[in-house]
Every structure is written in structure tokens, then in C-alpha cells.
Amino acid sequence: xxxxxxxxxxxxxxxxxxxxxxxxxxxxxxxxxxxxxxxxxxxxxxxxxxxxxxxxxxxxxxxxxxxxxxxxxxxxxxxxxxxxxxxxxxxxxxxxxxxxxxxxxxxxxxxxxxxxxxxxxxxxxxxxxxxxxxxxxxxxxxxxxxxxxxxxxxxxxxxxxxxxxxxxxxxxxxxxxxxxxxxxxxxxxxxxxxxxxxxxxxxxxxxxxxxxxxxxxxxxxxxxxxxxxxxxxxxxxxxxxxxxxxxxxxxxxxxxxxxxxxxxxxxxxxxxxxxxxxxxxxxxxxxxxxx
Numbered sequence: 001x002x003x004x005x006x007x008x009x010x011x012x013x014x015x016x017x018x019x020x021x022x023x024x025x026x027x028x029x030x031x032x033x034x035x036x037x038x039x040x041x042x043x044x045x046x047x048x049x050x051x052x053x054x055x056x057x058x059x060x061x062x063x064x065x066x067x068x069x070x071x072x073x074x075x076x077x078x079x080x081x082x083x084x085x086x087x088x089x090x091x092x093x094x095x096x097x098x099x100x101x102x103x104x105x106x107x108x109x110x111x112x113x114x115x116x117x118x119x120x121x122x123x124x125x126x127x128x129x130x131x132x133x134x135x136x137x138x139x140x141x142x143x144x145x146x147x148x149x150x151x152x153x154x155x156x157x158x159x160x161x162x163x164x165x166x167x168x169x170x171x172x173x174x175x176x177x178x179x180x181x182x183x184x185x186x187x188x189x190x191x192x193x194x195x196x197x198x199x200x201x202x203x204x205x206x207x208x209x210x211x212x213x214x215x216x217x218x219x220x221x222x223x224x225x226x227x228x229x230x231x232x233x234x235x236x237x238x239x240x241x242x243x244x245x246x247x248x249x250x251x252x253x254x255x256x257x258x259x260x261x262x263x264x265x266x267x268x269x270x271x272x273x274x275x276x277x278x279x280x281x282x283x284x285x286x287x288x289x290x291x
Contacts, residue, residue, distance in 0.1 A: 086102065169273055
């Protein structure tokens with residue numbers, strides 16, 4: 001994924017990025033929908049839940065006439081855990097900071113990026129909803145416009161994680177159950193991000209954040225994209241039409257994304273491996289109809 005090239009460049013309009021004016025149009029003449037306000041639209045998901053598919057669908061809804069399968073995807077809802085974002089936006093040298101110091105700066109980064117925007121803007125998130133070492137929410141309500149939480153069957157996530165990282169299935173299953181799981185590494189291009197376990201990630205956003213995220217199942221988005229897009233657009237306050245939704249579905253229908261297929265765990269996991277995931281995450285799985 002390309003990262004920003006200049007200060008504030010995450011949402012600059014160029015060939016690969018969505019012009020702010022196009023987002024603004026979605027809020028005009030909204031038939032009673034909320035007016036624009038500053039803030040982020042957090043597109044949150046545990047890794048390998050199909051977040052790129054969600055971003056691509058929303059990107060297509062903004063403009064179904066563009067090639068959203070290539071450059072457009074990289075500029076819409078970019079991640080906010082890039083180390084150089086802190087360097088540019090806050091004018092610091094992140095290489096001189098400890099990890100706790102970096103985490104403390106993240107709310108300031110988000111406030112700088114989203115608090116000054118005139119139109120709510122999407123951002124991809126893989127962290128669990130957590131607080132900094134000093135107790136400040138990393139994803140604070142004060143610079144949040146809305147949040148969508150994409151959820152997927154953890155048995156399929158385990159398979160996709162193993163394939164992507166070249167891990168044995170048992171290692172991926174253990175990772176999903178690790179309450180201390182993290183994404184990224186110290187000194188890498190990304191700031192290390194706390195994941196928690198899969199079920200801990202789910203509960204952090206849906207039960208602890210106070211942001212009232214809209215839960216969207218990956219499986220529902222794949223089988224009934226129209227209903228999923230309409231729900232997401234309504235939550236965001238976007239002024240859409242049935243024709244716009246239909247165009248967005250067509251625009252990204254043929255996009256090749258490495259999500260794997262629904263129910264692939266039945267072909268790849270043993271009965272014992274599937275049962276272990278169900279034991280580890282049974283409550284959250286049942287809550288969203290996976291058991």
C-alpha cells in the first residue's frame with residue numbers, strides 16, 4: 001500500500017485519491033440526513049476480515065465510474081498507523097520515540113488529521129479499540145463522525161491468516177486466541193497495533209468504544225451487497241440512490257481480492273481445529289450467527 005507523499009497528503013486529490021468534493025456531494029440535499037461535520041469514519045476490522053472489500057464497495061459508491069479496483073482503492077480509507085504520518089503531521093522524529101511515547105501521540109495525530117477536515121473522511125483501522133498508556137482513547141469520540149465494524153467468521157480468518165503469512169493452521173488459530181496479539185513491529189513502517197484476541201477485538205469496538213459502530217458481516221456483504229451498502233450509507237449519512245448503489249455493486253463486482261471464499265474452513269481445517277476456534281470464541285460467534 002503506498003503511503004502519503006506529503007504533509008496532509010493522505011486525502012489530497014490526485015489520480016489515486018478520492019477528491020474531497022465527491023465525498024461532500026454525498027452529504028448534500030440529504031433529505032433530512034445529517035449535515036457534514038468534521039471527523040473520521042473508522043472502517044474497523046480484525047485483519048483478513050475483508051476490509052479491502054468494504055473499502056472498495058464504499059469507494060465505488062462514491063463514484064462507480066472510476067477504476068476503483070486499482071489506484072482508487074489505495075487512496076480511499078487509507079490506514080492511519082503509518083509511522084511517517086506522525087513524523088509529518090506532528091513534526092516529530094518517531095525513530096527517537098519509545099513505543100509508549102508513540103502510542104501517546106496517536107490521539108493527537110488523529111485530532112490533527114480529522115479534527116480540521118470539512119467533510120468526514122474514511123480511514124482503515126486494524127487495532128482493537130484501546131487506550132494509550134496514560135488512558136486516552138486512541139480512537140476518540142471527539143474526532144469521530146461514524147464507525148463501521150466489519151466482522152467475519154473467525155474460522156475463515158484463521159485459514160486466510162495462515163495462507164497469507166505462510167503459517168500452519170494451528171499457529172494461526174493460536175494467534176486468534178492470543179489476548180496480547182499485535183500487528184506490526186517496533187522499528188517497522190507501521191506503529192505497532194494492539195489486536196487482542198479475535199473475540200476481544202470484536203468486543204472492544206462494539207461494547208467498549210462508545211462509538212456505536214455499525215456491525216456488518218462480511219458474509220452479508222458478499223451475499224447481499226445492496227442491503228449492506230444501503231445500511232452503511234445510511235449510517236454515514238450519505239445521500240445515495242438505488243441507482244448509485246446498483247452502479248457501485250457493478251463497479252467492484254469483478255475485482256480480484258485475496259479474501260478467500262466463505263466457508264473455506266470446512267475444506268482446510270480439521271474438526272478438532274474448528275472446534276478449538278469455536279471454544280475460544282463461541283460467545284462472539286453465536287452473537288453474530290456463526291454458531
